[in-house]
Amino acid sequence: MVTIQMICVGKLKESFYLQAVQEYVKRLGPYCRLLVDEIPETRLPSSPSDAEIAAGLKKEAEQIRKILPRGGTVIAACIEGKTLSSPEFSSLLERFETSGTSHFVFLIGGSFGLDPSLKAEADYRLSMSPMTFPHHLARVMLLEQLYRSFQIRTGGRYHK
Numbered sequence: 001m002v003t004i005q006m007i008c009v010g011k012l013k014e015s016f017y018l019q020a021v022q023e024y025v026k027r028l029g030p031y032c033r034l035l036v037d038e039i040p041e042t043r044l045p046s047s048p049s050d051a052e053i054a055a056g057l058k059k060e061a062e063q064i065r066k067i068l069p070r071g072g073t074v075i076a077a078c079i080e081g082k083t084l085s086s087p088e089f090s091s092l093l094e095r096f097e098t099s100g101t102s103h104f105v106f107l108i109g110g111s112f113g114l115d116p117s118l119k120a121e122a123d124y125r126l127s128m129s130p131m132t133f134p135h136h137l138a139r140v141m142l143l144e145q146l147y148r149s150f151q152i153r154t155g156g157r158y159h160k
Helices: 015-028 050-067 086-100 115-123 135-154
Strands: 002-009 032-038 073-085 103-108 124-127
Touching: 002 135, 015 032, 015 135, 050 115, 050 124, 073 115, 086 135, 103 124, 103 135
Parallel strands: 002 032, 002 103, 073 103, 073 124
Antiparallel strands: none
């Protein structure tokens, strides 16, 4: 069984996000081993400078690297990444699995994204959309797409 690990910057607090995450965690249970790690988002002033943002992202990257497993395929969620349809996303994961991947690590940054070094080191960069979404919603969207991916691959009725 494949392992999917999500390393997310920021803690979910809103009940509607928590409920959605719980639902997809339950749905994904038969398909994968799911791990969700949260690291705290660096506190910045209300109008941070570029240097303060860069320092915060670097600090978050250090925390992420502490829990990054060796040998996992790292997929960074970032606006510079490639946008994929749901079937294309499903095919991408299947190709990685066929080439020997059994542990996927998805990185979801905080409100200022991910440190550029993490994006550069990732095996793949994925954009959820050219639109901007709250990073907490991105977690729910990714879980939904993971579930949809398994449904596509198994011929389930969820994906129409």
